[in-house]
Amino acid sequence: MSDTPKVIIIMPAYNTGHILETTYNDIPKAGISEMILVDDGSSDDTVAVAKRLGITVVSHERNGGYGAAQKTGYREALKKGADIVVMVHSDHQYDPTLTPKFIEPIAAGRADMVTGSRMLEGGALEGGMPLWKYIPNRFLTGLENLSFGTSLTDYHNGFRSYSRAVLEAVPFERFSNKFDFDTDIILQAAMRKFRIAEVAHQTRYRDENSQMPFGKAVVYGLKILNTIFKFKLHQLGLRRDDLYEAKAK
Numbered sequence: 001m002s003d004t005p006k007v008i009i010i011m012p013a014y015n016t017g018h019i020l021e022t023t024y025n026d027i028p029k030a031g032i033s034e035m036i037l038v039d040d041g042s043s044d045d046t047v048a049v050a051k052r053l054g055i056t057v058v059s060h061e062r063n064g065g066y067g068a069a070q071k072t073g074y075r076e077a078l079k080k081g082a083d084i085v086v087m088v089h090s091d092h093q094y095d096p097t098l099t100p101k102f103i104e105p106i107a108a109g110r111a112d113m114v115t116g117s118r119m120l121e122g123g124a125l126e127g128g129m130p131l132w133k134y135i136p137n138r139f140l141t142g143l144e145n146l147s148f149g150t151s152l153t154d155y156h157n158g159f160r161s162y163s164r165a166v167l168e169a170v171p172f173e174r175f176s177n178k179f180d181f182d183t184d185i186i187l188q189a190a191m192r193k194f195r196i197a198e199v200a201h202q203t204r205y206r207d208e209n210s211q212m213p214f215g216k217a218v219v220y221g222l223k224i225l226n227t228i229f230k231f232k233l234h235q236l237g238l239r240r241d242d243l244y245e246a247k248a249k
Contacts (some may be wrong), residue, residue, distance in 0.1 A: 002183030005083035005107050009035045009099070011055070012066060012075030013090040017045035024053050026096040027088060030040055031103065035215035036076050037090060038069040041120060048089075067181030086161040093160040093204050101199045111197035113166050115152065120200035127202035133217065140224050144183065147228045148190050155183060166194050174243060179212070180223040187231065191246045226229050 005110055009032055011077065020037075027035070037050040043065035050057050060068065070087065077085040084106050088096050094116060105111035105117065118124040119141075127135055141155040160182070167194055175184035189196060233239040 008077040010080040012069035016114040065177040070175040112194035116157040117154035
């Protein structure tokens with residue numbers, strides 16, 4: 001990586017036209033080469049707002065899912081020569097002013113990827129995280145750490161940054177198109193012994209932010225359990241899956 005890494009922000013977006021400008025304005029622009037918004041089939045003015053703000057737009061014809069939007073964003077960022085890619089949610093749920101904290105550990109060579117944590121400094125519940133999300137988060141994060149050999153405090157956080165090396169090493173095109181993409185990429189990074197850092201922050205749970213409804217959250221949790229189950233079967237040699245073959249970085 002060069003002394004001045006090329007940093008590209010990707011912003012998955014689905015009907016966030018009402019809050020996108022607020023998110024954009026809160027992102028510190030110093031050191032950012034480009035912002036790419038991946039519009040995942042929005043039916044509102046998300047694309048028009050992004051173009052007015054000067055954000056590069058890549059659009060899906062139809063909604064493919066959160067993971068599908070990430071795949072497109074990472075593919076485009078790598079194509080444009082990014083050294084560091086930061087995912088900032090366009091709905092303002094995560095505080096965009098913290099973006100430099102997700103860049104610095106990678107730029108300084110202390111980490112290969114960074115993920116946010118609502119748990120590091122406490123306050124998740126005080127910040128408005130519903131109990132029905134908090135309890136499964138604690139359970140699943142503990143189970144994922146035990147299964148994947150990690151020690152993270154919040155597996156289910158969408159504020160992320162990655163070095164180019166991570167995105168080139170992990171087979172992200174094979175990951176889920178849905179929200180469990182975030183677990184898939186941590187697992188694959190951990191398998192390759194990449195260094196994962198965490199940044200403490202609170203998350204907004206307001207009407208203008210995108211919220212996962214209870215039914216989808218249950219499906220999401222079941223998908224995480226399925227990933228753990230498949231990984232452990234592979235580890236035990238009971239059902240081989242080349243996706244879980246540990247390859248060098």
